[in-house]
Amino acid sequence: MSKKKKEKNNHIIPGGQEWFDKDYTAKEVYGRLWSFARNYKALIFTGAILGMVTGGAWAPIFSVIKPMIDGMQATTVQVQEAQALEQPAAAPITTVDTPTAEVPATTATQTTDAKESKLERQSKKDAEKYQKYLNLVEQYLSKIGLSGPAATLIVFSVLAACAILLKMITQYLNQYYLTKAGMKVVMDVRNAMFKHLQDQSLAFHGRADVGRLMSRATGDPETIRTLISQTMSDICRAPFEILTAILFICFFAIKNDMVSLLLIAVVGFPACMLPIVWIGKQIRRWSKRLLEQSAGIGSNFHENLTCIKIVKAYHTEAQEVAKYEAYNLKAFKVCMRATRWGILVGPMTETVAFLLAAIFVAYCLSTGHGLSEIIPLIPPFLILYKPMKQLGRLQVALENGRAALQRIFSLLDVKQELEEKPDALPLTEFKEALSFEHVSFGYETKKENIITDANFSIKPGQMYAVVGSTGSGKSTLANLLARFYDVSAGKITIDGHDLRDYRIADVRSIIGAVTQEALLFNTTIAENIAYGSPNATQEEIEAAAKLANAHDFIVAHPEGYQRIVGEKGFVLSGGERQRVAIARAILRNPPILILDEATSALDTVTEQQVQAAINNLMKNRTIFAIAHRLSTIRQADCILVLDHGNIVERGTHDELYAKGGVYRRLCDIQNQQA
Numbered sequence: 001m002s003k004k005k006k007e008k009n010n011h012i013i014p015g016g017q018e019w020f021d022k023d024y025t026a027k028e029v030y031g032r033l034w035s036f037a038r039n040y041k042a043l044i045f046t047g048a049i050l051g052m053v054t055g056g057a058w059a060p061i062f063s064v065i066k067p068m069i070d071g072m073q074a075t076t077v078q079v080q081e082a083q084a085l086e087q088p089a090a091a092p093i094t095t096v097d098t099p100t101a102e103v104p105a106t107t108a109t110q111t112t113d114a115k116e117s118k119l120e121r122q123s124k125k126d127a128e129k130y131q132k133y134l135n136l137v138e139q140y141l142s143k144i145g146l147s148g149p150a151a152t153l154i155v156f157s158v159l160a161a162c163a164i165l166l167k168m169i170t171q172y173l174n175q176y177y178l179t180k181a182g183m184k185v186v187m188d189v190r191n192a193m194f195k196h197l198q199d200q201s202l203a204f205h206g207r208a209d210v211g212r213l214m215s216r217a218t219g220d221p222e223t224i225r226t227l228i229s230q231t232m233s234d235i236c237r238a239p240f241e242i243l244t245a246i247l248f249i250c251f252f253a254i255k256n257d258m259v260s261l262l263l264i265a266v267v268g269f270p271a272c273m274l275p276i277v278w279i280g281k282q283i284r285r286w287s288k289r290l291l292e293q294s295a296g297i298g299s300n301f302h303e304n305l306t307c308i309k310i311v312k313a314y315h316t317e318a319q320e321v322a323k324y325e326a327y328n329l330k331a332f333k334v335c336m337r338a339t340r341w342g343i344l345v346g347p348m349t350e351t352v353a354f355l356l357a358a359i360f361v362a363y364c365l366s367t368g369h370g371l372s373e374i375i376p377l378i379p380p381f382l383i384l385y386k387p388m389k390q391l392g393r394l395q396v397a398l399e400n401g402r403a404a405l406q407r408i409f410s411l412l413d414v415k416q417e418l419e420e421k422p423d424a425l426p427l428t429e430f431k432e433a434l435s436f437e438h439v440s441f442g443y444e445t446k447k448e449n450i451i452t453d454a455n456f457s458i459k460p461g462q463m464y465a466v467v468g469s470t471g472s473g474k475s476t477l478a479n480l481l482a483r484f485y486d487v488s489a490g491k492i493t494i495d496g497h498d499l500r501d502y503r504i505a506d507v508r509s510i511i512g513a514v515t516q517e518a519l520l521f522n523t524t525i526a527e528n529i530a531y532g533s534p535n536a537t538q539e540e541i542e543a544a545a546k547l548a549n550a551h552d553f554i555v556a557h558p559e560g561y562q563r564i565v566g567e568k569g570f571v572l573s574g575g576e577r578q579r580v581a582i583a584r585a586i587l588r589n590p591p592i593l594i595l596d597e598a599t600s601a602l603d604t605v606t607e608q609q610v611q612a613a614i615n616n617l618m619k620n621r622t623i624f625a626i627a628h629r630l631s632t633i634r635q636a637d638c639i640l641v642l643d644h645g646n647i648v649e650r651g652t653h654d655e656l657y658a659k660g661g662v663y664r665r666l667c668d669i670q671n672q673q674a
Contacts, residue, residue, distance in 0.1 A: 020413075022413065026398075028409075029406060037185050037228065039184075039185075039188065040185065044181045044232070047174050047176075047181065047232070048232070050177065051171075051178075051233055052236055052237070052240045053170045055236070055237045055242075056240050056243075174237065175233055181228055182225040185228060189221045189224060189408065190217060193217040193221070193408065193412065196411070196414075200416050201486075202484045204414060210299070211296075211298045212296070212298070216407050219294065220404045220407050220408050221408065223400060223404035223405070224401070224405070226397065227401040230397070231394060231401065234387075238394065241387040242387045286338035286341060289334045289338075290334045293327070293334050294331060296330075296331070297328060297331055300323065300327050304320055304324070418485075419486075420503060424501060425497060425503070426502070427503065427506035427509075429510065430460055430495065430510055430591045430622065431460065432495045433458065433493075434457070434493070434592065434622065435458075436454045436455060436480075437455060437490050437493060438454075438490035438491075439480065439490035439491070439492060440452050440454070440487065441480060442488050449645055450473045451477060453646070456650065459622075460591070461621075461622060462622060462623070462637040462638070463622075463633075464624050464638050464640065465625040465626075465638070465639045466624075466642060467627045467630060467640070467642070467666060468641060468666075469666075472642040472643055472645065473642050474642055477642075478513070478624060481592075481594065481624060482507075482511050482513065482594060483500075483507050509590070510592055512585045512588050512590030512592070513593070513594040513595075514585050514594070514595050514596065514617070515581075516596045516597055516628075518577035518580065518581035519581070520565050520580060522565065522567050522568075524561065524564055525562070525565060526541050526562060529541045529545060529561075529580060530584075532584065532588050538561070541561065541583075544583040545579075547583070548579045548580070548583035548613040548617070549610070550576070550579035550582070550583050565580070579609065582613045582614060583613075590621070592621065592624070593621045594626075595614065595618075595624070595625040596626045597627055629670070630666060636652070638652065639652065639656055639663065641666075648662055649663055
């Protein structure tokens, strides 16, 4: 396939932003993240403090290096002097020359003391101070035959072991507390996103892609855990490791008259940060695209498994595989772009750090500093290397996190839920009338109204049916009645009050629905029947199943009511699923019932069983029926005939048939097909 053709076909791979996506600044996204994280601020602050302690654990090591070197040198000088003093006693022939040799030595020492620089005097003072503490330690170590350099080595080893042990303990606790906080924040964000999705109206769910929503609500929050447990750990530890090293370098430089070294630290540190900042924007851009492409993969996967029967029926497995491979290839390309920018940070930082180290060594050599002055600076410069690399990864993680957080907060900022008034009225029963008063409705994505000026009123115990061709607005009327959507104009009232004046939960509690497609959850039959009635007893569940003509087929299976029905009730037949759904509505016992012809897709025998269950369900209820088979609504108190969203006819079956209008034509067509 040519490059042009590939580019042309790219449009078949859904990607890019969703219609509700927004851009946020780093301050906005991380500020909002803190609104979740502050519930666990004790864990976070404890972990942060431990990270700081971890970063500063090198300070005791740095502080003893130079005194130790000076002390070892002083010890070596003392040993050499002692050996020189012992030599004359062993060789008398040189005794005559000894006084002559001592005079020049004393003179030379006095001359050297006179010429000692400030730096040398400070080194000598440090060595004497170190030797003082070393002598105290030697008193205890001399009992086991250790002294001099051996004692020095032991002191260093003990200090190093203590510092490393402290670092290990604090680093473990730092990561433990921050990981725990991160997981708790992820849990809260996922809960908030799931609740937010539950609150959105069907208008939102009609526009949103299920697979992409799943990716945002389950995959993207994982980035938060990484941000808090790993990135924040680096934020707390790495800067303090760098600060400890730099402060020691500055202190050492000032103390030892090497102030010009500070220039390297002041210029060098920002120089290491420049490549990180420069690359950061590219990382964020491609990370966001990668998340979008990953969501596309999840969406395709979900869609394929949902429609697997169609795939099998039309033998399009190879086509689906090719489409999925195209998704993966697109995601791979985006991933590689993000990866190239991400891995570039490390080498660039290392290169800059190496150049700075070379400049430092060259500077030290050119100014004639000795080993005792250079060696103490080597460990802090080496320690700087790892946290500098961590800061490079930190920028990558922050940009990746910002991209994910933008997707999360874009979803949380969607406001398409139905509004409930603060002083909403309670609704416990239906007593007088349910009325549509000049109701019009249109979807946001369409210019024309689906329903136009609908007017009718249903009294308790009546059955109203609505008929019409496909797309005439039948299901939309039912959705408005259940308040899945709010009307665009006019109002729907129950007992004289606007539906929007009532609590949504109360409205749903008095209105039940049995749809053409029986939707079941992947759990037991008993739990499916009791869905929406959590306090139902087993006896009540079985009583509802008997009224729905479902009890016999349920108990015929060895697992009975504890049988798992599978994804969307896959293990049950269509008629069995319908009867379980009817049992669910019977148990809920709503005074108003919406029936979306539940028997239209069933065979004759199963239809009779389901229709009998529906007849039991309809007793003593107000019925709003969406009719596909007109023979099922002959006994309706009123039939509404819809045509392009307008009620063009209304009346009983006999009245409408006698008119010879739209309803009669629909009846005649069905009679001919039968």
